[in-house]
Amino acid sequence: MKLTMIGTGYVGLVTGTCFANSGNQVTCVDIDEAKIEGLRQGKIPIYEPGLSEMVLRNAEAHRLHFTTDLATAVAAADMVYLAVGTPPSADGSADLTALRNVVTQIAPHLRENAMVVIKSTVPVGTNAETYARLKELTGRECRVASNPEFLKEGAAIDDFTKPDRVVVGVRTERDAKMLHELYAPFLRTDHPFLSMSPESAELTKYVANALLSTKISFINEMANICERMGGDINDVRRGIGHDQRIGFAFLFPGCGYGGSCFPKDVRALASIARDQGINPQIMDAVDAVNQAQKHVLIGKIESYFGDQLKDKHIAIWGLAFKPRTDDIREAPALVMIDRLLEIGAKVTVHDPEAANNVRQKYGDALQYADNPLDALQGADALAINTEWSEYRNPDFDEMKSLMNTPVVFDGRNLFDSDTMAEHGFTYFSIGRVPVNN
Numbered sequence: 394m395k396l397t398m399i400g401t402g403y404v405g406l407v408t409g410t411c412f413a414n415s416g417n418q419v420t421c422v423d424i425d426e427a428k429i430e431g432l433r434q435g436k437i438p439i440y441e442p443g444l445s446e447m448v449l450r451n452a453e454a455h456r457l458h459f460t461t462d463l464a465t466a467v468a469a470a471d472m473v474y475l476a477v478g479t480p481p482s483a484d485g486s487a488d489l490t491a492l493r494n495v496v497t498q499i500a501p502h503l504r505e506n507a508m509v510v511i512k513s514t515v516p517v518g519t520n521a522e523t524y525a526r527l528k529e530l531t532g533r534e535c536r537v538a539s540n541p542e543f544l545k546e547g548a549a550i551d552d553f554t555k556p557d558r559v560v561v562g563v564r565t566e567r568d569a570k571m572l573h574e575l576y577a578p579f580l581r582t583d584h585p586f587l588s589m590s591p592e593s594a595e596l597t598k599y600v601a602n603a604l605l606s607t608k609i610s611f612i613n614e615m616a617n618i619c620e621r622m623g624g625d626i627n628d629v630r631r632g633i634g635h636d637q638r639i640g641f642a643f644l645f646p647g648c649g650y651g652g653s654c655f656p657k658d659v660r661a662l663a664s665i666a667r668d669q670g671i672n673p674q675i676m677d678a679v680d681a682v683n684q685a686q687k688h689v690l691i692g693k694i695e696s697y698f699g700d701q702l703k704d705k706h707i708a709i710w711g712l713a714f715k716p717r718t719d720d721i722r723e724a725p726a727l728v729m730i731d732r733l734l735e736i737g738a739k740v741t742v743h744d745p746e747a748a749n750n751v752r753q754k755y756g757d758a759l760q761y762a763d764n765p766l767d768a769l770q771g772a773d774a775l776a777i778n779t780e781w782s783e784y785r786n787p788d789f790d791e792m793k794s795l796m797n798t799p800v801v802f803d804g805r806n807l808f809d810s811d812t813m814a815e816h817g818f819t820y821f822s823i824g825r826v827p828v829n830n
């Protein structure tokens with residue numbers, strides 16, 4: 394099949410590349426000329442494990458192309474995928490400006506039988522709106538499907554090529570069949586292809602992210618209670634997780650969720666509910682708990698150092714909102730950095746992939762270390778915001794010898810409290826009793 398992907402960001406680039414890898418002819422379009430030029434030269438704009446090799450291989454095989462020429466790319470396509478961003482507006486609702494612009498731009502160039510597929514996360518009714526708008530602009534009934542994406546940054550290729558399920562929202566059996574054919578190479582292990590109405594497909598994406606975010610905020614609130622009561626959230630997790638009705642997935646306490654999806658999708662779903670006169674009590678609470686959780690670790694640092702914090706040197710490990718990505722959108726680390734700079738502390742940061750994105754935001758206000766141990770040189774404390782695997786087994790004695798004072802604030806519960814005590818650290822984590830040395 395000939396596919397055109399409009400929007401070559403995280404989702405567009407991964408989706409386009411994986412479809413090219415299964416034998417389709419894919420053209421990725423973007424308005425960002427520098428990004429497209431870079432991709433043509435083999436420069437991948439994001440860090441995503443395995444993506445670079447796959448892009449290069451498929452580009453070399455002439456199955457994957459990059460262009461800013463939307464008209465030509467759309468005119469050649471059997472399917473036009475829309476994967477532009479849908480960022481939050483000031484009131485929390487999804488901003489559909491980019492998507493609506495693209496719909497207007499593609500209309501004159503769409504082939505008679507081409508299918509438009511909405512991959513972006515969009516509010517319920519966007520498919521119907523797009524269908525009506527294309528009819529108005531082209532004077533004919535166009536095929537418009539929804540195909541929400543569930544990939545996780547950091548494991549995007551795996552998630553896309555081995556999906557737990559594929560969800561499509563369609564009006565006709567014919568459209569469902571065409572999408573099923575496209576996805577068949579990824580569904581050989583009997584994972585379901587779920588065909589439903591466009592409205593249900595649009596909602597499925599929001600409901601999935603709403604539930605996952607709820608689990609995170611839930612365990613974070615439980616962790617805060619646990620810590621205050623002298624319990625250990627890790628033990629409590631084990632205590633509940635073995636209950637088959639509960640399980641362990643997505644119940645890790647931490648310093649809050651970030652990224653380009655959970656925060657905005659929770660707020661967008663709340664906004665959809667409010668528009669319908671429904672009070673989204675759970676979504677509002679999930680968002681509020683998360684906002685507060687991003688201040689928990691910096692709160693501990695402020696309590697520990699008090700007025701002295703402005704003269705202290707804090708090392709930060711982990712800037713990305715989660716490991717295996719360079720994405721810092723809504724990352725908890727940014728809340729900590731903003732506050733430390735406001736107080737006047739000296740801050741040295743390390744992240745294996747996201748440091749450049751942070752440097753673009755903060756420039757010389759921070760110091761940047763090339764490796765985790767370098768960041769600790771002369772530090773009065775270490776704060777951990779992202780659970781990169783390379784942080785999990787450090788040489789504690791060396792850490793201690795480098796630091797001015799051996800104090801660790803661990804927002805991801807990477808270390809065992811007893812081990813930290815044995816090595817002489819003062820250790821604060823989430824939902825566990827602090828270790829004072």
Ligand SMILES: NC(=O)c1ccc[n+]([C@@H]2O[C@H](COP(=O)([O-])OP(=O)(O)OC[C@H]3O[C@@H](n4cnc5c(N)ncnc54)[C@H](O)[C@@H]3O)[C@@H](O)[C@H]2O)c1
Binds near residue numbers: 405423477491
């Ligand atoms: N990032 C994720 O993990 C993820 C997962 C599932 C779903 N989604 C959803 O997928 C959508 C895209 O997210 P993303 O993270 O890939 O966004 P992104 O910001 O990384 O990429 C969007 C791209 O669209 C381009 N663009 C904007 N207007 C354009 C236009 N008129 N023509 C061509 N290109 C244009 C931008 O230049 C950018 O490269 C969003 O709705 C998001 O909620 C994202």
